[in-house]
């Protein structure tokens with residue numbers, strides 16, 4: 019989304035899960051996402067950036083989408099970290115793994131509990147709690163989030 023917003027031509031490379039174990043040790047911090055920047059100056063230069071927030075901050079700062087002052091940037095960081103916390107909240111963090119069958123539904127929910135019931139009991143309330151906090155934070159903002167410009 020950010021690459022499209024800033025208008026940078028890019029190639030979206032998806033990794034075949036079967037090829038990931040061999041690729042993993044070659045990645046900085048052994049994780050994805052990875053932004054590979056190719057600078058075609060006098061001499062071609064390739065720079066790799068990992069960590070999703072670092073990638074987003076770089077694109078925001080380099081292409082005019084960061085806040086207009088330190089306070090606005092603090093708000094941007096605040097929301098980025100809050101969303102990160104939300105994705106790690108109990109119920110939410112394991113949901114994608116439960117969905118694809120990599121994590122089984124905890125015994126406490128009873129044997130044979132289906133995914134729908136688990137979602138209703140555990141995931142949805144957690145999502146609603148996190149969304150309410152994020153909504154409240156956004157309602158308290160000015161015209162745009164993090165100031166009067168798109169960030």
Ligand SMILES: N[C@@H](CCC(=O)N[C@@H](CS)C(=O)NCC(=O)O)C(=O)O
Pocket residue numbers: 042048049050051068069070071
């Ligand atoms: N702090 C990192 C977390 C990155 C992360 O969790 N990457 C996952 C995919 S979303 C990954 O590479 N998993 C494969 C692995 O660790 O082997 C970020 O925000 O970019």
